[in-house]
Amino acid sequence: MTSIKRIGVVVKPHHADALETLCRLTEWLTQREIALVGGPEIERERVEHQTGCTIASVRSEELARGVDLMLVLGGDGTMIATARLMGDVEVPVIGVNYGGLGYLAEFPIGELFPALESILAGEFKVETRVMLTAELWRGETLVTRNRVLNDVVINKSALARIIEIEAYLNDQFVNLFRADGLIVATPTGSTAYNLSAGGPVIYPTMNAVVITPICPFTLSNRPIVVPDDSLIQVRLMTRNEEVALTLDGQVGFPLQAGDRAVIRKSKTTFNLVQPENRNYFDVLRDKLKWGR
Numbered sequence: 001m002t003s004i005k006r007i008g009v010v011v012k013p014h015h016a017d018a019l020e021t022l023c024r025l026t027e028w029l030t031q032r033e034i035a036l037v038g039g040p041e042i043e044r045e046r047v048e049h050q051t052g053c054t055i056a057s058v059r060s061e062e063l064a065r066g067v068d069l070m071l072v073l074g075g076d077g078t079m080i081a082t083a084r085l086m087g088d089v090e091v092p093v094i095g096v097n098y099g100g101l102g103y104l105a106e107f108p109i110g111e112l113f114p115a116l117e118s119i120l121a122g123e124f125k126v127e128t129r130v131m132l133t134a135e136l137w138r139g140e141t142l143v144t145r146n147r148v149l150n151d152v153v154i155n156k157s158a159l160a161r162i163i164e165i166e167a168y169l170n171d172q173f174v175n176l177f178r179a180d181g182l183i184v185a186t187p188t189g190s191t192a193y194n195l196s197a198g199g200p201v202i203y204p205t206m207n208a209v210v211i212t213p214i215c216p217f218t219l220s221n222r223p224i225v226v227p228d229d230s231l232i233q234v235r236l237m238t239r240n241e242e243v244a245l246t247l248d249g250q251v252g253f254p255l256q257a258g259d260r261a262v263i264r265k266s267k268t269t270f271n272l273v274q275p276e277n278r279n280y281f282d283v284l285r286d287k288l289k290w291g292r
Contacts, residue, residue, distance in 0.1 A: 004120060006035045008067035008091075009055075010082045011042060012074025017098055021073060021109065023053035028113060032120065039063045039085070064089040069119065069273075072096065072105060079104040080248050083131065083149040083270050092126050094119070094273040103191055103283060106275055115275070125274050129188045129204060130228050131266040136245055138259050147266050150189030150248045154234060154261065155181030155214060157242035162217055164237040169230050174211075176237070177221060181214040184232055184263050188270075191287070193249065199223040204280065209265075228265045235260040 007029065011018045022042075029036050037056045064070060064086040070093040072082050079095045079102070086093075095105030096112050107115050118124050134152045136143040156163050165182045167174040185194040187202040190210055195201060199212035200223060209230065212223040226232070236243055239257040246252045284290060 004034060004068040006037060006067045008063045008070045009036055009038045009042070010063075010070065010072045010074070010078060010085065011038065012078045015074060015098070017109075018073045021112070022055060025071075025112075026053045026055060028116075034120075037063065037067065060085055061087070064091060067091060069094065073098075074105065075099070076102045076104045077250070080149050081250060084147060084248065084251075086270075087147075088268045090269060090271055092119075092124075092271045092273050103287065104188070104272065106278060106283070111275070115273075118276070119273065123276070125276070127205060127272045127274050129270040129272055130186050130207070130209075131268055131270055132184070132186060132209070133264055133266045134245075134247060135262040136253055136255075136259060137262060138256065143259075144253060146247050146251065147268060148189075148248045149186065149270055150192050151183050151185040151194060152261060152263050153181060153183050153193060153214075153246040153249070154236060154243060154255065155246065157244070160241040160243065161238075163241055163243055166235040166237055167211065168233040168235075169226060171231070171233075174224070175221065177213045178217040179213040179215055179221065181243075182234055183210075183212040183214060184234070184261075185210050185212065186228075189248075191284075194223075197223075200225065201284065209263075230264075232263040233260055234263070 026036050039060045040057055042057045070091055072079050072095045075097050096107045097105040098109050132148050134148055135145045162178050165177045183194050187204045187206045190202040194212050197212050197214045199210050202208055207228045208225050209228045210223050210225050213221045236255050236259050243255045244252045245255055
């Protein structure tokens with residue numbers, strides 16, 4: 001048996017079915033002398049009122065540090081938010097969804113308890129996913145530093161003109177891209193915005209990062225796959241346009257001309273618990289509707 005004594009839970013906001021799941025989960029874990037704890041967004045009073053189950057909660061920044069396993073009830077968006085919430089903690093994460101297959105939340109709700117049984121018995125595998133650290137610099141001032149699982153994106157607003165972005169790899173000039181924007185994506189994020197912009201699907205455990213221009217003015221500007229230990233810098237050169245830096249599609253910062261994003265491989269990885277019968281290509285065929 002593994003030494004799992006405390007499990008953290010993150011729930012997709014306002015998900016009605018999650019309340020019943022939380023109650024069943026609390027009872028199931030209590031029988032095995034395992035504690036369940038959630039962040040402050042757990043609707044404790046609502047859960048207790050509707051189910052009679054009591055769930056402990058802590059501050060978001062403390063949640064991952066005090067648990068042996070993180071359980072996410074929701075879709076891929078909730079998984080991505082959890083990756084940022086965990087900071088530099090590398091406990092295993094299991095994603096459970098209420099719908100079809102997810103790129104990250106791969107366990108259907110019907111397999112939740114069998115999956116937990118296997119994990120408690122030590123019968124599970126963990127897939128390590130690369131994350132990126134993104135810094136936004138304005139002159140010599142650090143505006144923000146964040147960790148991302150999917151992608152770092154510079155893009156214009158709907159009404160802005162084509163923008164110019166300089167890109168450097170390990171201090172070597174790559175190109176001045178004239179486009180609607182630029183994406184720097186991990187293998188995990190290669191099936192997100194990168195794919196929509198014409199970038200390649202990269203196998204999730206590859207040690208690579210892809211740089212993809214969004215609707216480039218010059219059609220020969222194609223996506224570039226580079227080693228994941230590269231230092232990537234991108235600088236906005238265009239003035240007087242509404243442009244933003246977006247992290248994982250969930251956090252955004254307005255940019256000014258001359259602002260630069262410095263992107264490197266994070267020392268922290270995202271450790272994803274995988275189903276034993278997992279086949280990554282099953283997910284691709286389902287999501288991308290290959291062969292249909």
